[in-house]
Amino acid sequence: MTTAPGSSAPDSFLELRDLRIHFPTEDGVVKSVDGLSFKLDRGKTLGIVGESGSGKSVTSLGILGLHKGGRAKISGEIWLDGEELVGASVDHVRTLRGKKMAMIFQDPLSSMHPYYTVGAQIIEAYRIHHKVSKQVARKHAIDMLGRVGIPQPDKRVDSYPHEFSGGMRQRAMIAMALSCDPELLIADEPTTALDVTVQAQILDLMLDLQREFNSALIVITHDLGVVAELSDDILVMYGGRCVEYGSAEDIFYRPEHPYTWGLLGSMPRLDREPTERLMPIKGSPPSLINVPTGCAFNPRCAYEGRTGGKATTEVPQLAETEGGHLVRCHMPPAERRAIWENEIKPMLEST
Amino acid sequence: MRKTKALALAALGTTLSMGLAACGGTAGGGGNNTGSGNQGTGASGTAFNDAYTKLVNASDAKGGTLKFALTDEPDSTDPGNTYYAWNWNFSRLYARPLMTYQPAPGEEGLKLVPDLAEGPGQASEDGKTWTYKLKKGIKYDDGTEVKAADVKYAIARSNFTSELTDGPKYFAQYLDAEGYKGPYKDKNLDDFKGVETPDDYTVVFKLKAPFSEFDFLVANPQSAPVPQAKDTGLDYEKNVASTGPYKFESYEVGKQLNLVKNENWDPSTDTTRKQLPDRIEVQYKQNADDIDQRLLNGQIHVDLGGTGVQPAARAKIVGKPELKNSSDNPYTPFNRYAMMSTKVKPFDNIECRKAVQYATDKVATQAPWGGPLGGDIGSTAMTPTTVGYKPFDLYPNGQDHKGDKDKAKASLAACGQPNGFETNIAVRGDRVKEVQVAEALQASLDQVGIKATIKKYPSGDWSSQYAGKPEFVHKNNLGIMIAGWGSDWPSGFGFLSQIVDGRFIKDSGNYNMMELDDPTVNELLDKGIQTTDTAARNEIWSQVDKKVMESAAFMPFVYEKTLLFRPSNLTNVYVHPAYGMYDYTWLGVKQQ
């Protein structure tokens, strides 16, 4: 275990400091994550929100160390329970993976091996980190399946993933991730592939389990609705960077970044007709190779004109507006709040 | 439609040396190149073409295994059911016909000597009855004695059944056996009146018409005896009753034949064969190029087919003196030629045919066969290894045979076509060499204004549907047809009758594709075959040759030659002129 000179172990359970994950390609360097920092404590939940390509999945895989040893260039620091992981050896990070930190993937069908039974895959995960017999591991697997709410777990343990329904599969996936009592659980779009009613069940399950295990949870999603129910804090990512960070209340009641407004506007809600979605964010996510100069969001920002030209020339700083609420925007805080209160909020409420 | 390679009993017309000299004088660049190829001697002290004139590696040492390999497989190992030249040579190891060729290189090898018979056939006064007396005490490998009836039965089964169809049917053609149904349908051999056996050692052949070359016919393995009780028809090839120095040990059709010594073969009754190796093994269906490699390495001793090495090995042999000195370059039975149809305009005019004879660059048409090693430039219908051959050249076409445009144009003018004409050249499209010859001929003719179009036909139906069908030839204006011919026995009659006799012009399967019907030629052929005096008969064959060439419808390209390789561990080797390959009954192997 190495630590970068001048850095010291933080108090938080998980802390990222200026994490950068760049992929050199023939077309240029893809800056998937470009200077990301945040903290997370045990028992707390962080929601990371952004469009696809914003760097949220790369971040999660980066924490797990799955980019290590590949072509990615990684810099910055990842502190997990007092250990720095960026500089740690590939093998050491591997021993933490699955045990100390685990991950739940987006599509449980493609994320589970089609040729092995659900039980075998849980048993395998358990036995990597626990020197126990297959029988013991099997019992544990059945136990885990029961705990995530799979009926007749002693029978379903021998089923193959394709024999499960989508929701059951995600439960099994969660059982697999939790089999070694991880202290950090990362869920990457855990409900995207599921239908709405099942989504709610899975989210409840994750909350219950988090309380039970007292683990730190990161939920990655493009859907603000998902994090609304789960998260203590929310981090909004855009173009590989954090553009707004704050408590769930900050983000939902006092959002200050135009991109967050856009996300709120495009959020599907059960009390509205899907066709009524307002304010879809115009344009498309930025290229991570040729990030727009100045503010990365400027080509899509409706308020780009109110920055006095800084939007296209200067990269805005991630600055605290109040009480740990961070925003990366050139507009003065007062102006941002005024726009939210006077223009955005009424529009969202009226429809 | 020649499925089988004809056996050309290659005969040297005069003495070998005279033939060579004459050949060189008339055909230009001919001969056997013994001198030019002789770059010292090979590893075993032999020189290029040595085995063509003398016995090489002479040795009477016994023992060892003689190994043959063949790209093909025999049509049948049954001596009564085969048309392959090499098999007429090879089958003598286990089958003795009434007569056979004297074992000697050069002219001597074309003389017939008695084998099963005590002496040559005795012809009756009218030439229609031929009598052979059998040697006494000749036994099959099971120890039983050969009887005259077995010879009669062999002739009956090989010529008069619908099962044994692979061999020639000369006996059916010449014997007087009207209405005979063959021994498989009619079990009573007495119903076969074409052959009589007054006692156990006398065989009498009854002919429809006089046939002075009958000894040649009974030199065919079809006259080798077959005991009726042992005949299993088409299956007989799997266990032939042997009269020769070897007998079948095992035979897997299409794969392998193993022969071992026949203890019941008595050398005192046999003056023509040796019994040197302990075993003889033959592998069939081997890769052609691989056979050459094994031959050059001495892993096998003989390429059984006797048709020479493949182009790759040929290049190797010619390039290395030590290899070349272990090879021979004999004539094959084949003459390669073009026939001009006398029934297709404007070739119905002899002057137009002459124009082609003069215009053709014969060096160019020799090239596809492999240059001088592949054959000598020809100027006669008969080949130099046919009894009765005399060299002449009626259409000298310039120095080096490269074509004489002036003479060709003069002939064109005489034909009334001073500016040339258009015609077609028919060729077997799947025979690469013949197509190349057609292209060379096309180029030559173009120089004098004759515009020829090459028409390709499949060789499978060449004779039955295309060039061998006069109606098709006329309809499609096939003025020139590229062909080749080798005969079944080495006389002028054997070589020429099928291809020049006007009475052999057939509606289909016709080999006289030029449709030459010259009464003089027909009469000479009849006269010759009734002439018992050999010298007089051979003189007649040479006259036929000249008459045919005078028609200008027959244009020879090359007298084909092959390149045979004899590995140094092969002993007692010479080229038997009757077969145009090594004498398989004389070979021995050096034991390592």
Next chain:
Amino acid sequence: MVAFIVRRVIAAVLMLAVVSAATFAIFFLIPRALGQTPEGMASRYVGRDATPEAIQGAVKRLHLDDPLIVQYGRFAKGIVAGEDYSLGPRKAECPAPCFGYSFNNNQPVWPTLLDRLPATMSLAAGAAILWLIAGVSIGIVSALRRGTALDRAAMTVALAGVSLPIYFTGLVSLSVFAYTLGIFPGGGTYTSISENPIAWFQALVLPWITLAFLYAALYARLTRAGMLETMGEDYIRTARAKGLKESTVVTKHALRATLTPILTIFGLDVGLLLGGAVLTESTFSIPGVGKLVIDAIRGNDLPVVLGVTMFAAFFIVLANLIVDILYAVVDPRVRLS
């Protein structure tokens, strides 16, 4: 599973019937439609200058003048009930399954096929083991070391292997290893394993390598592509996220998924080869089924061609069946009721 196999066997039999009819049509019907007469066909099986009587005899003996449907019926009956053929003074029995009677060899086709099968099986089995091991391991290493000099070198050799014809590599290897260096015996030295196992092995080393070279090249490319694709799958990421060692990820998770489709192709390739490795057998003069059929085609020996086609079709259908069953065992998603 049993019902599945029964269904497949019935389908296979129907398939073979269709193949036999189609082959029969190609070799008998089309020539007839193009104007080939029974006499014209028979004339290929008799000596040159055969008399019309001899040709007629062959026509009768080989039943070439029967209506085609009758000929096909006789062929089909022979397979089921056997058939007798006239050899002259006696008849040859050709008990079921009789695939006809060779015009050229005067042998029933079926025993000939059985006789040739061991050589072909020896060749196919040895080569298959070689190419599977070599091709798959090269493919895996190439995929895992993608873009390195090793990968590029392996793929260049593989390209050569796929591009070079067997008769070229075969003759070159014979020339070098058999005739120049003398390490292995030359062509035509095949001996059956029961007769002399050592000679059998020695004679087959070069053919095995030659044949395996071509297929190993193909399999290396297939494995590499499959491996690259599999390594990008979500479940591989999951396996890594569990903390599995990379070697376990490759062998237990990636390989199993990669090899399944390759196993399918492998089964079919072996099935195909059992119907005759034509080029290899010809080059090395191995008396196998492939050599038999190429010689039969050259000699217009239709019953043999027909027999080998049926034989080969049988093996392909059989290989298909085995592969389907195996696939069900390997991949639970296609498991059958």
